[in-house]
Amino acid sequence: MVASLDVGHPFRQASNLALNEVVARRKAAGEPLVHLGFGESLLPVPPVVRDWLADGAGRTAYGPVAGDSAVRTAVAGYWERRQLPTDPEQVVVAPGSKPLLMALMAVVDGDVLLPRPSWVTYAPQARLFGRPVHHVPIPAGHGGTPAPDALRETVRAVRRHGGRPRLLILTSPDNPTGTLAPPEAIRQLCAVAADEDLLIVSDEIYRDLVHSPDLPFLSPAEVAGDRTVVTTGLSKTLGLGGWRIGAARFPDGPLGAQLRTDVLAVASEVWSTLAGPMQVVATRVFEEPPVITTHVRAAAVLHGAVTRAVHQIVTTAGADCRAPAGGFYLYPDFAPVRHRLRERGVTDADSLQRHLLDELGVAVLGGHHFGDSPTALRFRIATSLLHGGDDAQRDLALRSPAPERVPHIAAALAHLTHAFGTLTTGEGNATR
Incomplete structure (x- = not known):
């Protein structure tokens, strides 16, 4: 059977860039969001x-x-x-x-x-x-x-x-x-x-x-x-x-x-x-x-530590998710808890993306943007923006032997633990 062709109007802004702009506007308005929707590394540039x-x-x-x-x-x-x-x-x-x-x-x-x-x-x-x-x-x-x-x-x-x-x-x-x-x-x-x-x-x-x-x-x-x-x-x-x-x-x-x-x-x-x-x-x-190879290796270690921490959170919440090996992404599948999500009006990737953003303060990019089935309960998580909101925080994360315990990263991970726990078990209250 021939795989389905992608269709649609080609002249539209890339979904990841569009989401990033939406999140920037809402954060500027004071909304407490954790941004997992944009794959951008903002680690400090080496002075050299x-x-x-x-x-x-x-x-x-x-x-x-x-x-x-x-x-x-x-x-x-x-x-x-x-x-x-x-x-x-x-x-x-x-x-x-x-x-x-x-x-x-x-x-x-x-x-x-x-x-x-x-x-x-x-x-x-x-x-x-x-x-x-x-x-x-x-x-x-x-x-x-x-x-x-x-x-x-x-x-x-x-x-x-x-x-x-x-x-x-x-x-x-x-x-x-x-x-x-x-x-x-x-x-x-x-x-x-x-x-x-x-x-x-x-x-x-x-x-x-x-x-x-x-x-x-x-x-x-x-x-x-x-x-x-x-x-x-x-x-x-x-x-x-x-x-x-x-x-x-x-x-x-x-x-x-x-x-x-x-x-x-x-x-x-x-x-x-x-x-x-x-x-x-x-x-x-x-x-x-050496200044470049040392910096890149440290970045890889940081990405691995933070991404593994988020992997633990989503799998504890009931998702199936491949363990990360490189970069700063995860792709959880919440099909195992579909019945619980349906109670919240979440039935597909788009409604899951919207519910996480609007009700739980977590920005992700639904799997339908990546050519996946629109009815699947999958989305991409990008962990790179968890490293901090400025160069001082990101440098602290880069130098830490346990970045997941750095206060600003730990706070973001706590937000995610609460949000995904609320999503799949109903325990706790939504952030909004």
Whole structure:
């Protein structure tokens, strides 16, 4: 059976950004909200990174579309240290990884295959270019990568119905589930991609935020290097979302060279080049001096500790939820307590999202925004904004050996314990 196509008007604001603006307005009005609805890392920027930005302030020329030689060499070295030998000519830098993903949607002609659930931006980007989208179920143990047998079945069913499946997007670690696909799953998916002639885009923006360095990470580019584009950026690892720095690694060989040429053609008409000062920052960061690697490792430990604490809260409240392995996300399923939620008028993802916000003071993003079934009782939790409301609080969290016990984080966790307990057991009173 062919997976259902995404439909809807493509010209609407991204759901995560829209929710973030709603929460900002309501918090400014004095509402006591805990914001779990936006995947933004706001950890303090290391002072040396601010210095690098100042060093680049005089870079006012456009420069090459792909980025200058220094930044592409630094990014190539970053991937080289991750078992992906890379020539600088395989690299393109851009104002965030999001434009690179969109450019790939523009130049790869064919249907798009996505895990169900998957990040909120992939499907809308595809729709902007008229690309049919097919969601493929994820395995029970992890997200970010479709089940291999389901992928093969979907591809062949789409072809039988006249479709042209071509682009497979994977995320590892995953947004929205916060999980990491095991190496064997990656190998199986790469085998299916080879058999079915699929191009893979591996979104690895959370790669350096795997909670434990002992967890094995396998990039599809290590297995299917001739058909895999890898994307990354600095918005999550260093909290530089507003600076907009992303990079892509294209396959070595004719296919990769043509893809890179086509993406650069799009880039030349859309963003021209990564801003000069940001290229200076990117060069220094991707060279990975100890000040950067130490900071990123500390951030990964912090994200792991806080996300595990929230995982304990939602599972105690009765949800099924995969244990987190990387990044700062959870994807709980409240189907086990559906009968209790129905008593509160909660029957689907949308009503669950609204009830949590309006009655319990907790902002989340419903699973229907991620391509999931609208009738499911699932939503994404982003824990990164729990670290504090200013740099002083966030720095305290970053330096603490037990961040879940830092007073402002502990207060937020207490709010969540009360809210989810109220949601599923009726014990206690709503916060509003």
